[in-house]
Amino acid sequence: MTQMIKARAGKITEEMEMVALQEGVTPEFVRDGVAAGRIVIPKNKNRNRSKICGIGGGLDIKINGLMGTSSDRDDMEMEVRKIQAMEEEGASAFMDLSMGDHINEMRKLSLTMSNIAVGCVPVYQASVEAVEKRGLMVNMTSDDLFSVIEQQCEEGMDFMAVHSALNMDLLKILKKTGRTADIVSRGGSLMTGWMFHNDKENPLYAEFDRLLKILKATDTVLSIGDAIRPGANADSLDQSHLRGLMVAGELTKRALEAGVQVMVEGPGHVPLNHIPSAMLLQKRLCYDVPYYILGFLATDVAPGYDNITGAIGGAFAGMHGADFLCYLTPAEHLGLPTEEDVRIGVRTTKIAAQAANVLKHGTAWDRDLAMAKARVARNDEEQIRLAINQANLTAAFAKSPSHGCAVCRDTRCPADVAAEFFGLA
Structure with a gap:
């Protein structure tokens, strides 16, 4: 039987469970989508x-x-x-x-x-x-x-x-x-x-x-x-x-x-x-x-x-x-x-x-938000992990090891300046 026929019979297959886990949805959601x-x-x-x-x-x-x-x-x-x-x-x-x-x-x-x-x-x-x-x-x-x-x-x-x-x-x-x-x-x-x-x-x-x-x-x-x-x-x-x-x-x-x-x-x-x-x-x-x-x-x-x-x-x-x-x-x-x-x-x-x-506003939104937070925190490893092209970011950080931001380099980070005014430093 096809995945569709199984779904229409109410069955949740191993493949449906795998998709649900990856997507952050319920197996029932996947089953119903396949059935329809x-x-x-x-x-x-x-x-x-x-x-x-x-x-x-x-x-x-x-x-x-x-x-x-x-x-x-x-x-x-x-x-x-x-x-x-x-x-x-x-x-x-x-x-x-x-x-x-x-x-x-x-x-x-x-x-x-x-x-x-x-x-x-x-x-x-x-x-x-x-x-x-x-x-x-x-x-x-x-x-x-x-x-x-x-x-x-x-x-x-x-x-x-x-x-x-x-x-x-x-x-x-x-x-x-x-x-x-x-x-x-x-x-x-x-x-x-x-x-x-x-x-x-x-x-x-x-x-x-x-x-x-x-x-x-x-x-x-x-x-x-x-x-x-x-x-x-x-x-x-x-x-x-x-x-x-x-x-x-x-x-x-x-x-x-x-x-x-x-x-x-x-x-x-x-x-x-x-x-x-x-x-x-x-x-x-x-x-x-x-x-x-x-x-x-x-x-x-x-x-x-x-x-x-x-x-x-x-x-x-x-x-x-x-x-x-x-x-x-x-x-x-x-x-x-x-x-x-x-x-x-x-x-x-x-x-x-x-x-x-x-x-x-699912996993992609969470990834974007995590990248923004990692930049503010100057967390190199987290930025690299989240980047679509990790090699580019790794190379950029390698060129400026004295500072955790490939853009600001040795200048003062705007995030740090703002943190002083908002009491976050």
Whole structure:
């Protein structure tokens, strides 16, 4: 049985208890959230690990990273180092987007070398195998695609981005209305090419019940991929974007009825003034299931700094109900990320999540308050412990050992001066 089906039967699982302890809520709160679909716990029944997270309403925002081999850089050792870097920096999950020569081997390493949730995009492997076996990706059959999905679930994938919310009606709307950037989703473009070439409906939409049956068998969380997400701020909340949300909502309802844990992926390029509306529409149309944000990118003109533009949009989205933030690295729109890009991406997104989590007055608020008190007390060790990037603060304190503040150095601390006047010295 899935976590959702167990929750609906009134059972509190070990995973629910672990999430409750981490979040400072009751196990009953987690159980009720899972039962209603507001919370998901990505934990494949075939994969053993000790780090469990909950994603969704009433919980702290979680962070997802990305890695994977490609035809341009097929270096599995580097990708393993990226996995280790993401986990060390505090990501709750990552997705293996491999399309290189050894996809199966890389996925096995992703699952065995990590202790956090792992996701994937099955159409990537299916498209590579179709080229190898049938000459062209468009020659892929429905059975080819579902065979890959089943294989990846059986091997232990905790969540899976599946581009089901893309159908012929939606593509007709896109062709009729037009866009600045038509389709920027790689999975979405692959399925679009397949659909137009074969003049057939997307099998991930047409055979959605088949998909649910496979996911349910291993309790793999369905992440409904946003194949039609806006790739430019000019396309945000256009007809295609909104219709895509409606299709996602239709499929979300079917997943919930089947007892399959589900979350919905959200758009990439969205201006700040659209974020409240985008969040409200998603939650309303998709039955309050967790929202997995691919951005938001608040501006289109900052290549090399998209980790910052993504954090700005991500913090604002978190304030309005986003549950899961996918990091952006400085390499976004430039090329493949390095290991250092990965670390920067996680750290920057953690700042965005922390800024939004503080508003909930839970553990994030307590952490901010503890840091403020540690600064006033000039408690170096406590400041380092609480910092998102501990190495930066450690290095700063090492440069000014005569004074417990990296900012004031040898001058008199304003906190000390104020303490004299308020009788606290």
